Amino acid sequence: MARRMTGAVALALAALGTTAYGRPITPDDIARLMRVSDPQVAPDGQWVAYTVAGTDVAADKGYSHIWMTSWDGLRAIQLTNRHGESETTPRFSPDGHWLAFVSGRGSEGGEAQLWIMDRAGGEGRKLSGIKGSVSDYAWSPDSKWIALVLEDPDPEADAAKTTTLTVTKPDAAAPKPGAGATSPAATLAVARDKPPKPIVIDRFHFKEDREGYLGAKRQRLWLYNVAKETASRVTTGDYVEALPAWSPDGESLAFVSNHAADPDRSYNSNLYVVKIGPAASEPVALTTFEGENNSAQSGSYPAWSPDGRQIAYLQGGPVKLIGYGVRSLAVVPASGGGARILTATLDRNVSHPRWSSDGRTIRFIEEDDEAAVIAEVPGAGGPVKTFVGGWRTFSAPSPAVGTAIAALLSTPTAPPEVYAVEASGAVRQLSHQNDTWLRQVDIAPTVRTSFKSQDGTEVHGFLVTPPHAKAGVRLPTMLFNHGGPQSQLPAAFSLDWQIYAGHGYAVAASNFRGGTGRGQAYSSAIYAKWGTVDVQDALSAVDDAVARGVADPNRLVVGGWSYGGILTNYLIASDKRFKAAVSGASISNLLAGYGTDQYALDYETELGRPWENPSVWMKLSYPFYQNARITTPTLFMAGDKDFNVPLQNSEQMYEALRSRGIDTGLIIYPGQFHGLTRPSFLKDRMERWLAWYDSHLPK
Numbered sequence: 001m002a003r004r005m006t007g008a009v010a011l012a013l014a015a016l017g018t019t020a021y022g023r024p025i026t027p028d029d030i031a032r033l034m035r036v037s038d039p040q041v042a043p044d045g046q047w048v049a050y051t052v053a054g055t056d057v058a059a060d061k062g063y064s065h066i067w068m069t070s071w072d073g074l075r076a077i078q079l080t081n082r083h084g085e086s087e088t089t090p091r092f093s094p095d096g097h098w099l100a101f102v103s104g105r106g107s108e109g110g111e112a113q114l115w116i117m118d119r120a121g122g123e124g125r126k127l128s129g130i131k132g133s134v135s136d137y138a139w140s141p142d143s144k145w146i147a148l149v150l151e152d153p154d155p156e157a158d159a160a161k162t163t164t165l166t167v168t169k170p171d172a173a174a175p176k177p178g179a180g181a182t183s184p185a186a187t188l189a190v191a192r193d194k195p196p197k198p199i200v201i202d203r204f205h206f207k208e209d210r211e212g213y214l215g216a217k218r219q220r221l222w223l224y225n226v227a228k229e230t231a232s233r234v235t236t237g238d239y240v241e242a243l244p245a246w247s248p249d250g251e252s253l254a255f256v257s258n259h260a261a262d263p264d265r266s267y268n269s270n271l272y273v274v275k276i277g278p279a280a281s282e283p284v285a286l287t288t289f290e291g292e293n294n295s296a297q298s299g300s301y302p303a304w305s306p307d308g309r310q311i312a313y314l315q316g317g318p319v320k321l322i323g324y325g326v327r328s329l330a331v332v333p334a335s336g337g338g339a340r341i342l343t344a345t346l347d348r349n350v351s352h353p354r355w356s357s358d359g360r361t362i363r364f365i366e367e368d369d370e371a372a373v374i375a376e377v378p379g380a381g382g383p384v385k386t387f388v389g390g391w392r393t394f395s396a397p398s399p400a401v402g403t404a405i406a407a408l409l410s411t412p413t414a415p416p417e418v419y420a421v422e423a424s425g426a427v428r429q430l431s432h433q434n435d436t437w438l439r440q441v442d443i444a445p446t447v448r449t450s451f452k453s454q455d456g457t458e459v460h461g462f463l464v465t466p467p468h469a470k471a472g473v474r475l476p477t478m479l480f481n482h483g484g485p486q487s488q489l490p491a492a493f494s495l496d497w498q499i500y501a502g503h504g505y506a507v508a509a510s511n512f513r514g515g516t517g518r519g520q521a522y523s524s525a526i527y528a529k530w531g532t533v534d535v536q537d538a539l540s541a542v543d544d545a546v547a548r549g550v551a552d553p554n555r556l557v558v559g560g561w562s563y564g565g566i567l568t569n570y571l572i573a574s575d576k577r578f579k580a581a582v583s584g585a586s587i588s589n590l591l592a593g594y595g596t597d598q599y600a601l602d603y604e605t606e607l608g609r610p611w612e613n614p615s616v617w618m619k620l621s622y623p624f625y626q627n628a629r630i631t632t633p634t635l636f637m638a639g640d641k642d643f644n645v646p647l648q649n650s651e652q653m654y655e656a657l658r659s660r661g662i663d664t665g666l667i668i669y670p671g672q673f674h675g676l677t678r679p680s681f682l683k684d685r686m687e688r689w690l691a692w693y694d695s696h697l698p699k
Contacts, residue, residue, distance in 0.1 A: 021442055021468060022441045022442040023440065023441055023442065024441070024442055024467065025442070025444075025498040025502040026503075027499055027683045027686040027687050028683065029437075029441065029495065030499075030682050030683050030686065031057050031679055031683065032055075033415060033434065033437065034053070034434050034437075035052070035053040035054070036052055036053075036416050036417055036418060036433050036434075037396060037408065037416070038051045038088070038090065039396060039397075039398050039407065039408065039418045039430075040090050040092060040398050041071075041398045041399070041401040041404050041405070042092045042096060042401070043092055043093075043095070043401060044401075045071060045401045045402055046070060047068050047071060048069050048070075048071065048406045048418055048430055049066060049067070049090040050066075050069070050090065050406075050431060051064050051066060051087075051089070051090065052064065052066075052067050052433055055679045056084075056679075059084070060678060060680050061678070062086075062677065063084075063085070064086045065078060065080045065086070065087055066078075066079040066087050066088075066090045066099075067431070067433075068099075069418065069430045071404065071420060071430070073420070073428060073429065073430045079099070080117075085105045086103060087102065087103040087105075087115070088102050088103070089102040089136075092139075093116075094139055094140075094141050094142070094143050095142075095143040097143065098116045098117065098118065098119065098143070099116070100116045100137065101114075102114060102137070105126070106126070111132075111133045112134045112135065113126050113127070113130060113133075113134055114127045114130060114134050114137060114148070115127065127224070127229060128229045129224070129228075129229040130148065130150065130224065130231055131153050132150035132151050133153075134148060136242065136243070137149065137224075137244075139246075141248060142250050143226070144225070145224060145225060145250075145276075146226060147222070147223060147224075147244040147253055148221070148223070148224050148244075149219050149220070149221060149222075149244060150222050150231075151218075154217065200215065203215075203264050204262065204264035205264035205265075205598065205600065205601065207597075207598055207643045208598045208643055209644040209673050210643075211643075212641075212643070218240050218241075219240050219241060219242065220233060220235065221234040221235050221244060221274075222234060234274055235274060235282075235283055236282070237259070239257045239259055240258065240296070241256070241257045242257070243255055243294055243296060243300075243301045243302060245304060245311075246304075247273075247304050247308045248304055248307070251276055251279065252273050252334070253273070253274050254271060254273050254286075254302040254311055254334075255272055255274070255283075255302070256270070256271060256272070256293065256294045256295070257270065257272055257283075258270070259285070267291050267292050267316070267322070267601075268289075268290050268292075269294065269295050270285045270286070270287045270289070270293050271286045271293050271311065271313050272285055272286065273286055284336065286332045286334070286339075287315075287332060289315055289316070289339070290319050291317070291319040291325070292314075293313055293315055293330075298314055298327070299352075300313075300314050300351045300352050300353070301352075303354060303362070304355075305359045305379065306357060306359045307359055308334060309333065309334055309335070310331045310379070311331065311332055311334050312329060312330070312331050312342075312353040312355065313330055313331075313332065314327045314329065314350065314351065314353075315329075315330040315339070315341065320605065321520070322602055322605055323484075323602075324486055324514075324523045324524040325524070326346075326347060326348065326349055326516075326519065326523070327349045328344060328350065329341070329342045329350045329353055329362065329364055329377065330342065331362075342377045342379075342381055342384075343384055345384075346366070347519040348366050348367055348368050348517070349366075349367040349516055349517075350366055350375075351364065351365045351367075352364055352396070352397050354397060354399065354400050354405060357402055357403065360378060360380075361377070361378060361379060362379050363376045363387055363397075363405075364377075365394055365397065366386075367488065367516060368517060369460060369517050370391065370460060370462075370489065370490055370517060371390065371391050371393060371490065371491050372392075372394050372395060372490055372491075373386055373387075373388060373389045373390065373392075373394060374386075374387045374389075374421065375387055387425055388421060391411075391448065391491045392410065392411045392491050393409070393410045393411070393416075393491055393492035394408065394409055395407065395408045395410075395416070396408045397421070403422075403423035404420070405420075406419065407419055409429075410490075410493045411491065411492065412446035412492065412493060413443045413445075413493065414438065414493055415434050415495070417431045417432065418430045441498075441502075442467035443467065444464050444465060444467050444497065444498050444501030444502065446462055446463070446497070447463050449462060449463050449541070449544055449545075451540050451541065451544035453513075453536045453537045453540045454536040454540065455533065457533070459510050459511065459512065459537045459540055459541070460510075460518075461510035461511055461541045462489060462497075462507070462508075463506065463507070463509075463545055463548070463550060464494075464497045464498075464500070464506060464507040464509075465506050465550060466501045466502065466503075466504050466505070466506065467502070469506075472549065474550065474551060474552035474553075474555075475504070475505065475506040475550060475552060475555075476504065476505050476555035476556075476557070476693070477505060477507070477542070477545055477550065477551035477552065477555065477556055477557070478500055478505045478506070478556075478558065478559060478693070479508050479509070479538060479539075479541060479559075480496075480507050480508070480509040480559065480560060480564070481538060481563070481568055482515065483560065483561055483562035484514070484516075484562070484563045485512075485514035485515055485526065485530075485534065485567075486515065486516055486523060487515060487516055488511050488516045488517035489509055489510075489511050489515075496686070499686055499690075500690070505557075505693070506550050508541045508542055508544070508545040510537050510538050512537035512538050513525035514533075514534045528620075529620075530566070530620045531567070531570035531574070531622065534567055535567070535571055535575075538571060539571070539574075539575060542556060542577070553577070554579075554698060555579065555697045555698060557581065557582075557693045557696070557697070558572065558578045558580075558632075559581060559582035559584070559689065560582075560583070561584035561586075562584070562586070562645060564584070565582075565583040565585055565586030565645075566586045566587055568581050568582070568586065568634075569623040569653065572630050572634060573588075573622055573623040573626065573629045573630050574629070576632065578632050579632070579633070579696050579698070580632065580633050580635075580695075581632045581633070581635070582634070582636075582637065582689050582692055582693070583634055583635070583636050583650070583653065584637045584685075585637070585638050585642055585645045585674055586636070586650060586653070587645050587649035588621060588627075588649065588653050589621050589624035589625070589649065589652055590610075590617050590620050591610055591617055591618075591621060592649060592652060593645075593646075593649065594617075596646050596648065597643060597646055598643050598644060607620070623653070627653070627656045631662065633662065633663035633692075633696050634653075634657060634662070634663075634664050634665075635688070635689070636653055636667070637668075637669070637689075638650040638668060638669070639669045639671075639673050639676060640668050641671060642672070642673055642674045643673070643674075644674035645674060650666060651666065654666040663696075665692070667685070667688055669681045669685070
């Protein structure tokens with residue numbers, strides 16, 4: 001590890017014309033980076049709590065703990081640090097007395113439970129009277145109640161049952177065995193493993209990554225009495241409920257649920273309000289849009305206006321376009337009535353609405369052409385304005401406390417940290433979890449790129465070059481493809497890119513059509529047309545890197561994960577310029593995906609049922625059914641428990657290329673889902689990725 005140089009040494013080197021460099025970023029740095037998330041401002045506006053996730057290399061697992069920093073940024077305190085345990089989701093009680101968090105401490109099955117910690121000091125304690133795993137929660141304005149989203153307890157959770165057996169054992173006072181006597185009978189309780197039961201499937205959407213096979217369990221809304229430590233269900237019915245948000249007077253709860261006759265076959269999530277306390281009522285639907293309203297996956301809560309009369313929320317795009325559609329900011333009267341779209345002319349995805357304290361303005365995150373900025377719009381309607389912009393990525397803004405908001409901010413040269421967002425629009429860094437690490441390493445420079453695709457469409461992207469690369473020297477270059485595809489490569493820190501660059505590769509990447517950030521028409525350009533213009537756009541990023549004199553056209557490689565792996569398969573089936581490819585968690589035979597992954601409804605909406613529209617399915621499956629086009633040596637990777645893009649899809653492509661004698665490999669990570677989590681596997685994946693490229697490039 002490189003040592004930090006003193007100012008005198010650095011000045012001396014500068015006088016000699018020598019530059020003091022750090023060290024390259026390597027796969028080992030996956031375990032060194034600290035991942036900051038979920039900032040929350042205290043009721044007095046003087047402190048911000050947040051979560052910090054790191055890696056326990058010896059235990060080969062990740063952990064997360066709760067930290068707190070003062071609003072002036074001068075003090076930082078670690079609040080939890082129990083070895084081998086993790087804590088997430090910090091939330092201050094509105095009276096400032098408690099800080100709550102979620103942890104699986106002491107739970108045999110790792111079941112998430114709610115804990116509270118006195119702000120005056122002391123250890124946290126688990127709240128009793130809660131059955132089921134806590135997936136979300138929200139304090140009431142008077143701090144006397146907590147709205148809980150609980151996953152139903154698993155009736156089969158006990159790994160053992162107790163069986164009573166009667167046994168006979170020798171008794172020292174009795175004659176020896178065989179002498180005509182035995183000891184008195186003794187009763188023992190013996191634990192035996194329960195035999196596994198058949199998995200009964202009776203749902204259309206019957207599997208999900210990480211969750212496994214889905215049965216009758218649901219996530220439901222409960223109300224917890226803090227003083228009495230008792231919980232009662234808020235709603236009735238057999239529905240999934242999410243994203244609870246209290247009204248300012250504490251008499252109502254807003255939440256999101258899908259009450260369609262068969263929720264598995266519908267995107268129709270709506271915003272509901274239910275009265276709490278003496279005036280308790282059944283939930284009332286406030287929205288009627290047939291698509292998604294504040295989907296649970298958005299992580300974006302309904303936001304009550306300060307006077308409690310309106311609720312801001314997200315309305316999805318056209319139902320037919322599924323994830324390709326643009327989410328808009330909308331408001332609806334809390335007492336019922338027509339909704340108003342406030343960002344109808346924006347043509348950009350929005351999230352995380354936050355009302356100003358006077359109720360006149362709503363601020364939100366706007367995803368815009370690689371950046372994610374803080375924008376604002378009058379609550380009564382009007383023009384959208386940028387509040388805090390720049391080529392950078394804001395995320396996870398806290399609920400406002402007065403004028404105080406904290407948010408995560410990342411740039412291509414710095415990982416996310418907590419920042420204060422001032423009323424003036426100025427931002428100040430509050431957390432410094434990665435400062436020491438950043439001083440030790442060389443950060444590869446990242447520049448924005450813009451180029452024309454084959455059909456003349458303007459495409460934007462990134463070009464990363466190794467630190468201190470010599471001007472005029474062409475470099476081995478990786479074409480990196482993002483996942484989704486309904487996402488974008490943001491102006492944010494990418495550890496993967498930094499590792500590739502630290503190893504000597506330039507990285508070219510495109511925000512190809514099908515991704516977000518450039519509007520609905522741009523995103524929906526590959527609707528039912530995978531592997532068409534997205535291929536052209538990605539190849540144009542390589543052409544641009546070559547034209548800039550950076551990429552060596554004889555040393556090009558390509559790779560990606562999820563849709564990035566899928567696009568990799570399309571690329572090597574369309575073009576032979578790449579010397580090697582790595583395809584992670586991908587699919588090429590879409591017919592094999594239907595019914596074996598978690599996307600049956602999406603498939604039917606976008607492509608039609610495969611037996612009714614086979615030509616489209618076959619056309620989009622050309623990397624498998626026309627794999628004779630592929631000559632690129634390709635390494636496939638996947639987790640064996642991936643239900644998002646199951647392992648069998650990588651196995652099929654591996655076997656197809658192996659059958660034809662193409663240089664190929666398959667790496668399976670046991671016990672891993674769509675996104676790998678085991679630290680040793682994350683490091684192994686990157687090392688194998690780089691080694692595959694290295695072994696296939698001309699020296």
